[in-house]
Amino acid sequence: MKSILLVCSDGRLRASLADGLAASFAVQEAEDAAAAKAFLMAAGAGCDAVLIDTGLRAADGPELCRSLRSKGIDMPILLLSEARGEADVVAGLDSGANDYVLKPFSMEELRARLRAHLRISATAESAVRTIGPYAFRPSAKQLFERARNRTIRLTSKEVAVLKYLHAADGRPVAKHTLLMDVWGYNNAVSSHTLETHIWRLRQKMEDNPANARLLLTNRDGYRLNHAV
Incomplete structure (x- = not known):
């Protein structure tokens, strides 16, 4: 089973997302950027994709995504956010995210998007x-x-x-x-x-x-x- 790191500062939302993803993935959780970085850089932290809820500020997700890419984290990264405008979507994708999922979304759609990016990653010669x-x-x-x-x-x-x-x-x-x-x-x-x-x-x-x-x-x- 593929493993997903879920990064979300809202405890209730994190629990809800983790519960919905658990049917298809092994879910690891991090409450903030520091915890996410520590998990991903630790030895043996097996993880296949990262799902980041941007929280209250639209910049949170892209900042974390950019930081992870700079450290050589090449796995798929998806950002979750409220619809704020085209500029935020562009900023998220330009930060290195593979996808930008706008709220509200269905859990079925989110799982399908994750599976699609994992399939692409698994077949890419450059994939880590x-x-x-x-x-x-x-x-x-x-x-x-x-x-x-x-x-x-x-x-x-x-x-x-x-x-x-x-x-x-x-x-x-x-x-x-x-x-x-x-x-x-x-x-x-x-x-x-x-x-x-x-x-x-x-x-x-x-x-x-x-x-x-x-x-x-x-x-x-x-x-x-x-x-x-």
Whole structure:
């Protein structure tokens, strides 16, 4: 299930929005910009999109959105606001928001907008994916661990394996499926090739490669542990 960070200073409204979103998403909550930034910059703060209620001032949402973008937060960001005029909508979108949702809106519409932006984000090569404490950037061939401020370089095949496993959303992927879709299974490629790449990935991303917590073996395949 995709995770949404809901940023809203109004406790009652936040509870109502969280309740309406919970049918489709895992909802995390933040009452202000400081709490939102702390959550998103923390190690392991798995989150797929940010939903910001602008509150009393139309500038609140765009200011937070601009700040998050400046810190390298690339996930979809949606702003919720009362209709104040075209200038506010333009300012919100120019701040880096993916969408500006005007009140009143239906919860069904809001969930649909979130799903649409998440689909676009998931297929974009430049999209940043979360794997445990890492921000996974396929286009840059790297994992970035914010807590330790370190970058881990990846090979093209390592990127392809992680992308495939991440897309499985925690479900196991069989070895023969990875060999076929990542390598284009042929006589020159054996399961040992895949096992070697998995071993190298664990050396790079696991604190204790012998006792993996992120990249797990599952019967005849592998999966990513999204619970970490």
